[in-house]
Amino acid sequence: MESISKVIIIDYGSQFTQLIARRVREAGVYSEIHPCIVTAQEVKAMRPSAVILSGGPASVGDADAPALDMGFLQLGVPVLGICYGMQLLAHNMGGALASSETREYGPADLQILKSCPLFEGIAQEDASRVWMSHGDKVKAAPAGFDVVGRTETLDIAAMADESRNIYALQFHPEVHHSVDGTQMINNFLFKIAKIKPDWTMSGFIESVIRDVREAVGPEGNVVCGLSGGIDSTVVAVLLNKAIGHRLHCIFVDNGLMRAQEVEEVSSYLREHFDLNLTVVDASERFLSKLAGVDDPEKKRKIIGYEFIEIFDEEAHRIENVAYLAQGTLYPDVIESISHKGPSAVIKSHHNVGGLPEKMKLKLIEPLRELFKDEVRKVAMELGMPDSIVWRHPFPGPGLAIRIIGEITAERLEILRKADKIVQNELTASGWYRKVWQGFAVLLPLKTVGVMGDGRTYEHVIALRIVDSVDAMTADWVRMPSEILERISSRIINEVKGVNRVVYDISSKPPSTIEWE
Incomplete structure (x- = not known):
């Protein structure tokens, strides 16, 4: 710089x-x-x-x-x-x-x-x-x-x-x-100070491409874990511009993604950016490990461990890999260095938990100088669509922590359908870009309802729609009642097994954005 x-x-x-x-x-x-x-x-x-x-x-x-x-x-x-x-x-x-x-x-x-x-x-x-x-x-x-x-x-x-x-x-x-x-x-x-305003995303992109080529050399290979989120996607596209197919992207489908997410993201990246991308379908492996588990921390640990194991297995299939690319951002770097010195570090950050130490690879972190809004600017400079640039944050464990209680194929299907309706209605109403995050949660209870002339006893979906700047604090969004009514009506009528929809009006703190 x-x-x-x-x-x-x-x-x-x-x-x-x-x-x-x-x-x-x-x-x-x-x-x-x-x-x-x-x-x-x-x-x-x-x-x-x-x-x-x-x-x-x-x-x-x-x-x-x-x-x-x-x-x-x-x-x-x-x-x-x-x-x-x-x-x-x-x-x-x-x-x-x-x-x-x-x-x-x-x-x-x-x-x-x-x-x-x-x-x-x-x-x-x-x-x-x-x-x-x-x-x-x-x-x-x-x-x-x-x-x-x-x-x-x-x-x-x-x-x-x-x-x-x-x-x-x-x-x-x-x-x-x-x-x-x-x-x-x-x-x-x-x-x-009479400073010249010369910090641009186009200049940043040029410097990353130049630095990566110099670091990796003419024959080195780099492995990158893709999650479908904007950070890892921008890293992949940037490095692909620098070293082409010597970048090996691995997208692990853990069976906990949203409806059509794996297919949509992977096909777009292959077609428009010519990424060297391997999609690993490990959904049955993850679901079998999660069977009968309802504790949220156990869910997270199981998912994290299995992801590391699968990523490690796939990376070892690639020859001459010396580097691991990660989507570390500048706030991660700042928070890892205390103003009081090394003895008071707030937290250490490794985007792919455990991988750098386990795999003995050198790290490439092209976004470590950027804030989140700057990553979005880079994405736009790279020509990425709004669906990726403005995609709402999605947790690493995926839908596993939006299903309260045990995860089953049936419960996953219910939540996917309900969540797709939420995303569709937020987009159609113009509210998707106005809020930080909006999603559905499947609760671990059933309630009595009436459909037609019959009594029902079915699942409850909670809607969580919040506004935030950095996810450190968040407030529930005062959505127009007609949009909430439309979302509720569609979920109850279109998602088999749901007869009630509730709206979460809790702020962070004291609540968290996610339910688990």
Whole structure:
């Protein structure tokens, strides 16, 4: 990435750090997040165009609080401190801090006190709504800094040292609640750092193809597990462009996919992208292993283990395979590196659980620099259809965790038919692209009903339709009643064995998106 502009974000543990990176990238500038244990010398080697210091939950005065490497201020590039980053700058440059009586969390009105490149294009006469989340505050700005913004509760909400190109905000411009936040970030990038917006998906694709060819060489083979989801599909198409049929894609049909999913995805990828694709029908193998199992964690472990075994068996049939391609995304990478260092890693990520260690293959992760929305942009650049680009998230264990209780061929058939109706109606009504996820769940109970002149005692389908940005939180969607009525009517009339449909109106948290 040395050939393009780069903003380095130093992560002090804020819940909004990823948002900073996303806002910078949305402006067409490449950004990377690094934990606050990174040194200024290491950052210098990255050749940054600017540095942003993130917020964080600590108090600067605490003994174990993350510190500021003052070398960041000697790199010769503009620096922007946000929240904790502003407090670090004040504390280390001769200013003074004070503890707030209560933590300030929520909206505030920023009054711009002085013209400043950071606020260019923002009306000074009107208050700008911003989002606060802090426990400490700057009581006195360091020498050389002008106080350029205040709020009703903060005398110093923004400060700037234009001669040294150091700027700081006590609020969070990266969250959408800060009305002019995007303008402020863009001003920092383009007015202050004078960065060229040269981060494009077409350029990314070219660099991946070049790097993969160089890494794999003229004779090496790569194996890739396809799930039908957008991440693994984009990886497969990208690598196919780089090395052609030396990429061996393996699609394991575990019998737990949605209606016609395996056929539709595999045929499309073969016909339109000429993928070297092997589809392994292992449905009977999976269903036999899952027979009589109703515990959700046991289901997951069985499915994960069998997938690894089958993938391993198929991969060993291919000669001269040295690489495994995975759809690891940038959030996976970030979450595997704690801002406090290796001892506090949140979680380790391996998209294909256990495979890298078991198979002794080198990893190729072409999407490890991208967020989910950027993966979709790559997919569109590659000419993929909307049905793949905007496909709703689908869990690795498939329908197994949408069938509550034991999995049988009969129950799978009921759920597939019901879920297909849900997908069809969401698409036909224009709601598919409006929601994060919508699906059917088969419950482990039967209820009394009446059909015609007879009494029935049949299955219950629950509808789960949620909206989200990143799946960390989600809210149930207030769907138009006529659409819910149509879905319910079709399922009850068209899916044999179902006589009742209910709608899940739980949010995450406390509930999860999936039922198991």
